[in-house]
Amino acid sequence: MEIASILICIFLFLSTLFSYYLIQRQKRNSMHKAKLPPGSMGWPYIGETLQMYSMDPNIFFATKQKRYGDVFKTHILGCPCVMLASPEATKFVLVTHAHLFKPTYPKSKEKLIGPSALFFHQGDYHISLRKLIQNSLSPNPNTIQKLVPGIEALVISALDSWAEGRKVINTYHEMKKFSFDVGFLAIFGQLDETYREKLKENYCIVDKGYNSFPTKIPGTAYQKALLARKRLGEILSQIICERKEKKTMQNDLLGHLLNFQDENGQTLTEDQISDNIIGVLFAAQDTTASALTWVLKYLHDNPKILEAVEAEQKTTYEANDVCKKTLSWAQIKNMPLTYRVILESLRMASIISFTFREAVVDLEYKGYLIPKGWKVMPLFRNIHHSPEFFSDPQNFDPSRFEVGPKPNTFMPFGKGVHACPGNELAKLEMLSLVHHLVTKFRWEVVGSQSGIQYGPFPIPQHGLPARFWKESNQSQTQLGGH
Template sequence: MGWPCVGETLQLYSQDPNVFFATKQKRYGEIFKTHILGCPCIMLASPEAARFVLVSRAHLFKPTYPRSKEEMIGPSALFFHQGDYHTHLRKLVQSSLSLVAIQKFIPHIEAIAVSAIETWAGGHVVNTYQEMKKFSFNVGILSIFGHLDVNYREELEKNYCMVNKGYNSFPTNVPGTAYSKAIVARKRISKILSEIISKRMEKSVAEKDLLGHLLNYRDEKGQRLTEEQIADNIIGVLFAAQDTTASVLTWILKYLHDDQKLLEQVKAEQKAICELNDKGKNPLTWAQTRNMPLTNKVILESLRMASIISFTFREAVTDVEYKGYLIPKGWKVMPLFRNIHHNSEYFPDPHNFDPSRFEVAPKPNTFLPFGNGVHSCPGNELAKLEMLIMIHHVVTKLRYEVVGSQNGIQYGPFPVPQHGLPVKFWKESSN
């Protein structure tokens, strides 16, 4: 259970997650306990256990995060709830991020991607992870607000970055700490969102973006969502959308760089599409993004290998027995997606990057990059779409080279290549 109070939090946030979790599993088996972020936890490392907690017995486990995380995002955020409130909110988010809804985002995501990569070319060193965070943040803003005034966007980004740093720091509310600064920035975000909401309501136009869906919602009693509920859910969506997508995109560039033959194959697939679009002069179509088989398999294998979300938090709402073990009421329960994704029983040679393994669908409950059950990520299709669009423009417009050490991982807490993958980009000569 680690040290008093601190438990094993420091080990979790500083070690290679593969080593931390695999060592535990090797010593204790597929069910073991620990203490992280101030909470006693049960960790479960099998597909059956993940399904038990997230799907078949989901009513016995409520979604939860450590109190510090809930305070930072906001207690009314979708993923902290279950029951009717969760069901209604999830439908709102899903409807704004459905396959039909996100099709209209394609030209706008392309514009964001092209604008980003134009600043990378020229042979100077770029921190890939930080640049991908900017890209995914802007896509998140697009999906929530549509076209937002640049001043609001810049203020939200500045304060969100401070909140993000505090969210991933040790929760010590002492003046000057990252956590304390984040609390103040979170209050500023609420004020900014209040202004945006007021201006939107003055227009009296029923927009179809996420903010529009949240503002137009009425429950069975005709009640609207409060400003606080809307703000919490907007911040929750930004959290879900930014770091995770940016991390995967960073890993994709790393994996492709490490396998030049695969990179050339992906380039060939994307350049064929580029030719169909008058050498890139015409925008991508929805049908084209649905027909990038190799690139799609690269994304899936990157999601498996990197396993950005190593686990998810649940809390037992009553004493639960599972395979002869007692899970006490109030304890956190963590299905370990990373352990499942790296289990050779389900993915042979699991530490080898091999997109071809996705030519056959994985066994049920063994591939969970977006979670499972009623709390699975409602924005997974948007995330995959922005990855496909960014990869298309990177490989057709640029060539790149990783700078310095090409090994090593940093954690904060999401795993990304060392130093955020420093890369030099140049414009592709044929373009």
């Protein structure tokens, strides 16, 4: 009986081994038959980078899609890439097969933000940390709902400064300052002014060097940014030590990071906390500032929509003015037209035009081979501007969001496990700013009102120079300088 059992075990083992061999051979044969997607790889090494930057990048990608279809290859920024321009492909990469694609960033940028920042990772560390950050920035009474009065105060302060003397301002630059202050509030709550100024000063140096050529030659923007990043770490270490000594339980992001423990009881190191604070500041500032700048431009360019938004906000404003109350969370959640304007602005501008992933194995999609190590780029903007999913896509029409868009066709905050965890905070600051802007102020765009520049996010030409002023009580003229 023992011999028979041993023979049966050997037979089962050999059968399993043979089946595995057949499956692997079938997969290899399938991969061998699969071919690379159509497209051009351009010149050796530089690929098609020059072509992409010599024209509007959106035209570059749209032209490629028109010629080759929704899946095509190219070579940009020193990397062979597969571009994907369909909702199904985006879902494949970012949702259903996300484990086969890792987020990828240049090492030079990792050094400036910090290698432990959330968006450089995947797996257990990423899942735990993303959940923590998302919970700390989610709309519940203990988190961002508590930030409403503080954000409203920042909005009023910013608008008052813009309107002072009716001077022309760079709207985008001012929006960056405002978004930075909101990020500070969400991360630290109330922070000592000395720390605030030191952090601001050094972060601005890092920000300037982030998209510069990564060289360590003394005096270059990148080298200055590296030194400033080191100083940021030292300042944050002091803040963390003080918070630990006080042992105060605070519901800001820093408090959540300090109180974090994984399933094994492990806490985050100071470096991990610092890297993620810098990462949140980076993610919260440029994209939100760009989105707000576009909201103002689209409202300015569409006076009838602006008038309708003013009418919606006027009801809330008058109710609060009579009772001398500030905005409430319930009021912010009840701004349907304004919210649709923001969604349409995000679709039109497509601040995040695409995202980078890297294939961790050879794999096949739609009969095409995606080799291991190649960059894979879902093209959000191509999808957002496709007439197949959004009728008359170049027309600014907030009413299109009265009905929810088709699945995987609208991704202003990304998609899947790496979607932006702070999107609710971004919506809160945008709605609050629009409310106070249209009920108390007027503005006009100065100079050319067309053109887009990339730095790297798309913004209106020259940062949308504009002049703001407070509306007098007697004036009932139409908004936006029209």
